[in-house]
Amino acid sequence: MKSVLFTRFFILLPWILIVIIMLDVDTRKPAPPLTPRPYFSPYAVGRGGARLPLRRGGPAHGTQKRNQSRPQPQPEPQLPTIYAITPTYSRPVQKAELTRLANTFRQVAQLHWILVEDAAARSELVSRFLARAGLPSTHLHVPTPRRYKRPGLPRATEQRNAGLAWLRQRHQHQRAQPGVLFFADDDNTYSLELFQEMRTTRKVSVWPVGLVGGRRYERPLVENGKVVGWYTGWRADRPFAIDMAGFAVSLQVILSNPKAVFKRRGSQPGMQESDFLKQITTVEELEPKANNCTKVLVWHTRTEKVNLANEPKYRLDTVKIEV
Numbered sequence: 001m002k003s004v005l006f007t008r009f010f011i012l013l014p015w016i017l018i019v020i021i022m023l024d025v026d027t028r029k030p031a032p033p034l035t036p037r038p039y040f041s042p043y044a045v046g047r048g049g050a051r052l053p054l055r056r057g058g059p060a061h062g063t064q065k066r067n068q069s070r071p072q073p074q075p076e077p078q079l080p081t082i083y084a085i086t087p088t089y090s091r092p093v094q095k096a097e098l099t100r101l102a103n104t105f106r107q108v109a110q111l112h113w114i115l116v117e118d119a120a121a122r123s124e125l126v127s128r129f130l131a132r133a134g135l136p137s138t139h140l141h142v143p144t145p146r147r148y149k150r151p152g153l154p155r156a157t158e159q160r161n162a163g164l165a166w167l168r169q170r171h172q173h174q175r176a177q178p179g180v181l182f183f184a185d186d187d188n189t190y191s192l193e194l195f196q197e198m199r200t201t202r203k204v205s206v207w208p209v210g211l212v213g214g215r216r217y218e219r220p221l222v223e224n225g226k227v228v229g230w231y232t233g234w235r236a237d238r239p240f241a242i243d244m245a246g247f248a249v250s251l252q253v254i255l256s257n258p259k260a261v262f263k264r265r266g267s268q269p270g271m272q273e274s275d276f277l278k279q280i281t282t283v284e285e286l287e288p289k290a291n292n293c294t295k296v297l298v299w300h301t302r303t304e305k306v307n308l309a310n311e312p313k314y315r316l317d318t319v320k321i322e323v
């Protein structure tokens, strides 16, 4: 009798074990899928694939409904928009310059790029480039009259004025949103810190510029938080001895001085900045940035003229490539 019971037990044992294992597997949580960690991008992908810088604070759209009963986070004060006006003209290095600029600007929150072509029409190259740049932007154009395209004459006067006119027109009817304007030539080098500094401009702010004026840098001299003079090696008699890359102006100042523009008439080489700044501020009023103007955060680099001596005149490449 005992042996019969034993045999039955041993026959049933594997089945009992199988049932136990299956029950155990069923109740176990599924293993996490082996997917890579999500790639962190500081940009949100907007409609149409445009990459927009994430706005600070505030819940995302999808989560808004679910969280309605929870206390809402206080919205942060609005970040002033930085408007960067860039004059640009067609030449072999243009796309390379614009690429470098876009790579910098894309990392700056709330920046609007006003790109002004020195041309009779918007070029295909720049239009295509801007469409893919992933930046809030405005594409303008105005040609420099032929008589002003001469060495020794100021450059980009008409283009900067076109940018100013666009800004004034855009803010014509609404109360001015907080904003800061900055003239960003396409061949300079910009540190990201520079944008943090200029963002707090109340009227007109200034800072040093590297590799300019025949020196390693030029800078405003500051005493007790006020600009009292200029460290420069070139035309020290300039009322504002500063490069175009060395200052920013609040949108409010641009709007309340509607006649302030860059002038061709009577403008001497190197005096564009002074002629413009004289119309909107005084040296005493300037706000020194970059640690009382002791840090270089922008460089007047200038790109070397490219050597195309071996470009073929005939027997061209079989494909047409945009450079």
Ligand code: UGA
Binding pocket: 086, 087, 088, 089, 117, 118, 144, 149, 153, 154, 155, 156, 159, 184, 185, 186, 187, 243, 244, 245, 270, 272, 300, 302
């Ligand atoms: C210096 C200053 O840094 C400029 O801000 C100033 O406009 C210029 O002198 C001047 O002489 O007017 P520099 O490096 O000599 O700069 O000038 P560029 O960089 O050749 O030109 C300044 C800006 O104007 C650039 O963004 C450039 O793309 C644009 N530009 C230049 C045009 O739109 N059209 C031109 O024919 C030449």
Ligand code: MN
Binding pocket: 185, 187, 188, 300, 302
């Ligand atoms: Mn330049």
